[in-house]
Amino acid sequence: MKILPVDNQQTSMMFLDVVDLVYKEDPAYIRPLDAQIEEIFSPKSNDFYKHGDAARFILVNDNGEAIGRVAAFINQKKAYGFPQPTGGMGFFECINNRDAAWMLFDTAKQWLMERGMEAMDGPINFGENDTFWGLLVDGFTPPGFGMQYNPPYYREFYEGYGFLDYFEQVTNILDITKPFPERFWKIAGRVVTREGYSFQHFSKKSSEKFIRDFVEVYDDAWQFHENFTPMDPDTLRKSLKEASAFMDEELIWFAYYKEEPIAFLVMFPDVNQIIRHFKGKFNLINKLKFLYYKWRNEMTRTRVVIMGVKPRYQRMGIESGMFWHLRDYVAKKPYLTEMELSWVGDFNPKMRAVHESMGAEFGKRHITYRFIFDPAKRVSQRAGSIPLDTREVIRSNEAKAQ
Secondary structure, three states, X not given: OEEEEOOOHHHHHHHXXXXXXXXXXXXXXXXXXXXXXXXXXXXXXXXXXXHEEEEEEEXXXXXXXXXXXXXXEEEHHHHOOOOOXXXXXXXXXXXXXXXHHHHHHHHXXXXXXXXXXXXXEEOOOOOOOOOOOOEEEEOOOOOOOOOOOOOOOHHHHHHHHOOEEEEEEEEEEEEOOOOOOHHHHHHXXXXXXXXXXXXXXXXHHHHHHHHHHHHHHHXXXXXXXXXXXXXXXXXXXXXXXXXXXXXXHHHEEEEEEOOEEEEEEEEEEOOHHHHOOOOOOOOHHHHHHHXXXXXXXXXXXEEEEEEEEOHHHOOOOHHHHHHHHHHHHHHOOOOOOEEEEEEEEOOOHHHHHHHHHOOOEEEXXXXXXXXXXXXXXXXXXXXXXXXXXXXXXHHHXXXXXX
């Protein structure tokens, strides 16, 4: 077996195509679009190259056939916010062979060590954590768009190598053919009638306004997340452009108080229900097929990608107010039957409580691991929890500043 860097068109294709070998007998697997993966590793397309770097590798057998792959990357904005400089690894795929898997882990580790890193998190993405993040350990059903899927045997590779749990991610599922709990709608009914509060769905014509509103809410609501970095508007513009072919404006909602943006809910139709037909390719024929499958309403599932509320307005039922407006639209689309709420980390008890209040049921579990390179320092680290009542933290900090 031999490791090769991905540095030309041939090795790039081998990096992409190795999934056909790994998942050839797995009917649940859905191959992501090749272009989506390639853009992650293109400095022209991925804004994370502005403050980081990445490398890809493949593992070939004695016949020169690809039997595994891995990527390693450094996000300079986050790498130094931990007890030790920490990089990332991801896009790991491998046949069921421990020696092969560990060669790939060693390769990612070596690349990161040469650049001053002392640990690596994985599997993660060289981008935002709404896509390709965490190892699937429970709920091996067809993945939603951007959600990580892998064979069950990968867990033994990671944990046998020495990766330790850093945080757990849970995806919950809502059967939207069933009514929400009555208490949920009572809260929503009160919220939508409060003076000064209003709700608007996204509009492409006013996308710059909504991008500004999103960034304002995100930077305020995420300030208590570990190693927080502000949202880059260019990253958001790129995400909206990529989703333009399948996004539905009335599935994205914003809440306001006297014109101040205070919350958002971003939900997309699950385009993976169509992509599953394409085997990673999005050529002209598949583009025409996409329009056909979309017309046939093949996307029966939606995915809540992200939801956030400014700390001052949390625990006021603002989330239920957005769902109040959303339900009228969903009712006009009877082919929509399921809503995926993904994902919520175990460091975010507030959002887990929101899912429970909606009557959501468990769907999937992922784990994001951390591997510390020095065995003498290899202790379990856990992601810092978000305070349960961030409103009180804000008020306390303001009082101290006065």
